[in-house]
Amino acid sequence: MWFEAKATPVFDEEGDFKHFLVVSREITERKMYEEKLTHMAYHDALTGLPNRRLFKERLKQSIKEAERYRRKMAVMYMDMDMDNFKDINDTLGHDVGDELLEQFSKxxxxxxxxxxxxxxxxxxxxxxxxxxxxxxxxDLQIAERILTSLQEPWxxxxxxxxxxxxxxxxxxPKDGITKNELMKYADIxxxxxxxxxxxNFKTYKL
Incomplete structure (x- = not known):
């Protein structure tokens, strides 16, 4: 449970401190609502995955750590077959398309x-x-593992x-050292x- 409290010092007639008067109220419901809003701001509503905003923040932080500790890292950009996905939405309905996205994410x-x-x-x-x-x-092994998993029918x-x-x-750092460079080159x-x-997958070639 969460409480919000306000403490007020109480002094006697000579100005000496006597005690605190604390007034508190329970704010658990408000905190839960705030946490829900925060989650909605950083996650995709349908899949529950991190959204573009959270991804960029994590990417920025990871670049700082990679620079500090001389680590290697990678960014992947991927999509489903756009025409295929559009056909599913058009012929089977958006509910099926939404379910596909959720299963795809998992x-x-x-x-x-x-x-x-x-x-x-x-x-x-x-x-x-x-x-x-x-x-x-x-990284290439992970990419291969992803594509292999997607061969299974839905x-x-x-x-x-x-x-x-x-x-x-x-x-x-081979292809880029900023989040914009890495996102751009992964997209290319x-x-x-x-x-x-x-x-299939491709790595960026300078």
């Missing part, structure tokens, strides 16, 4: 480490922050179908992955 998270951040940028676009990797090979009620995804990857790598055929 499946990706199962491929990541506890320290990683998986965020929804909006629509069918997602980003992944890998804050501490030993080398590029570790079973939503009476419907069963498959989607594709592409992933673009940028590494710190995603575009290259799509050009070379969907359902």
């Amino acid at each position: 499946r990706i998270q199962s491929c990541l480490r506890e320290s990683d951040t998986f965020a929804r940028q909006g629509g069918d676009e997602f980003t992944i922050l890998l804050p501490n990797i030993q080398g590029e090979e570790e 079973n939503l009620g009476e419907y069963s179908f498959q989607t594709t995804s592409s992933i673009g990857i940028a590494f710190y 790598a995603l575009y290259e992955a799509k050009k070379n055929g969907r359902n």
Whole structure:
């Protein structure tokens, strides 16, 4: 339970302190409401994933730590097949599309480490922050694990179908040292992955 208290000192006629008078009230409901608002400001309403705002804050903090401790890190930019996802919404309804996004989010998270951040940028676009990797090979293995997991069909009620995804990857400090650079180059790598055929990943090439 949360309480808000106001303490007022009480003095005698000579001006000597005697005691405090404390008036308090219970504010648990207000605190819960504030926490809910904070969560809504930093998380996607549908999937519960961190949103663009929280992702950028964590990315900024991870860059500071990587610089301080000379660590390597990576940013992934990924999406589902936009035409495929649009077709699902149009033919099966938005409820099925929403359920697909939720299952998609859970499946990706199962491929990541506890320290990683998986965020929804909006629509069918997602980003992944890998804050501490030993080398590029570790990141590529995670990307392969994600794409392999997405080969399994989606079973939503009476419907069963498959989607594709592409992933673009940028590494710190090789590809960029700021959050804007890493996001930009991961997005460029995603575009290259799509050009070379969907359902694969590409690393950024200078």
